[in-house]
Amino acid sequence: MPVSDAANRIAVACLAVMLGAMLCGCKPPEGDNIHHGGGAVVRPPAGTLSIYQLAGRLNMHVVRTSAGSATLRNTSHAVVVFADPNGQVHLDGRVVGSTGGITCVGGILFVSAARVEPLQQALARAPDLKPTRRRKRQRPDPHRRAKPRGVIVLDAGHGGRDPGCTSVYGLAEKAVNLPVVTETARRLRARGYTVVLTRSDDRFVELNERAAIANRHNADLFVSVHADWAPNASAQGYTVYIAKGAGEASSTAAEVFDRHLGRIAAHSRGVRYADFRVLVRTTCPAALIELGYMSNAAEARQLADRAYQRRLAAAIAEGADAFVPSRR
Ligand SMILES: [Zn+2]
Structure with missing residues (x-):
């Protein structure tokens, strides 16, 4: 890399650190870790x-983020976005x-x-940087890891002190999500996928850690x-959510x-849009599936049934197996 570029990049990195220290705020609200709570x-x-x-749109990873800036990187390029008003x-x-202009909401820069589009065009025109020996040794690029069929991160909602919602029969949501995810993982592993669970017990x-797990593993799907x-006991059906700013890949995954x-659940509420924290903090295609209503007597009975949980898991595994290969 030319000396002037190196100096530039050092200056940029220093400025990023200074701005990060100067600007405050951009903190997630209290109690943001409970799915049904604020945040x-x-x-x-x-x-x-x-x-x-x-980062996902640019085929990059977020390697650093603070209140003042964010650094995105892939094997060839580095993008730094500054959060000050004239950033x-x-x-x-x-x-x-x-x-x-950048907005910080719930500790996340938007x-x-x-x-x-301008950034995609600039990236397409930019000559590739040669990775330095130091970076090569210290930061192996996750893109280079062997992934025969793909990496899928499955997130069983809630867990531990956060039970999620409670069914009309008194069953905690966390105890429905986990067996469905565990069975989905078993089926996907049998098909040759690398499956990472955000929790297996x-x-x-x-919530931030759940998304970070997907980002760290360079997942193909979350x-x-x-x-x-x-509150309305007659509400029924499953829903597939994606983020409001979701890309085409997340939309395709949700439709799949x-x-x-x-094929197994009677009522679909369709694909809907909501900026769940786990969806806006993931770089890869991401969807959140609400399996059905715990407040509906008939669906609560189904959701507690092991055989029905296995059928849901089979459907999710088949969906993931239909989506991931099309992306690679
Ligand atoms: Zn939930």
């Missing part, structure tokens, strides 16, 4: 993408534009979706599994899950 759904301004969603966007140490895992609750679940 499980974040409310960014319309037309924005989280820094993680932006610039740097590509490989050079200014390629401004963010037009940037205008209009930034995606009854333990509490923070699926969060929940069961629904409503909706179709496969429709």
Whole structure:
């Protein structure tokens, strides 16, 4: 790398650290770790993408984020987005534009979706950086790991001190989500996938950590599994959620899950949009499935039934198996 580039990049990195220290706020609200509590759904301004969603669109990873900036990287390039009001966007140490304003919601930086296309174009034009020997040794790129069929991260909602909702028969949601996810994992592993679970027993895992697990494993797909609750006891059906700013890949995955679940569950509420924290903090295609209503007597009975749980798991596994190979 030319000396001037190296100096530029050091200056950019220093500035990022300084701004991060200067700006405060951008903290998640209290109690954000409970799915049905505040913070499980974040409310960014319309037309924005989280820094993680932006990274996904650019085929990059978020390697660092603070209140002042975020650094995205892949094997060839580095993008730094600054969060100050006149924030610039740097590509490989050079200014390629401004963010037009960044919002911090629930501890997550959100940037205008209009930034995606200019950045994609700038990346397409930029000459590849040669990885330095130091970076090669210290930070092996997750893209280079052998993944014969793909990596799927399955997230059993709630756990431990967070039971989720409670069915009309008194069953905790966490005890429905886990067996469905465990059986889904068994089926996908049998098909040759690498499956990572955010929890494999009854333990509490923070929402941010659930998404971080998917990002760390460079997942091809993230699926969060929940069961629904409503004050109206007649509410029924399963729902597949994706983030409001979800890309085409997440939309495709959601449609595939909706179709496969429709073969065994009677009522689909269709694909819906909600910025669940676990969906906006994941870089890969991501969906959250609500299996049915624990507040509906008939569905609560089904959701507690082991055979029905296995059928749901089979449908989710088939959906993932239909989606992931099409993306690789
Ligand atoms: Zn839930």
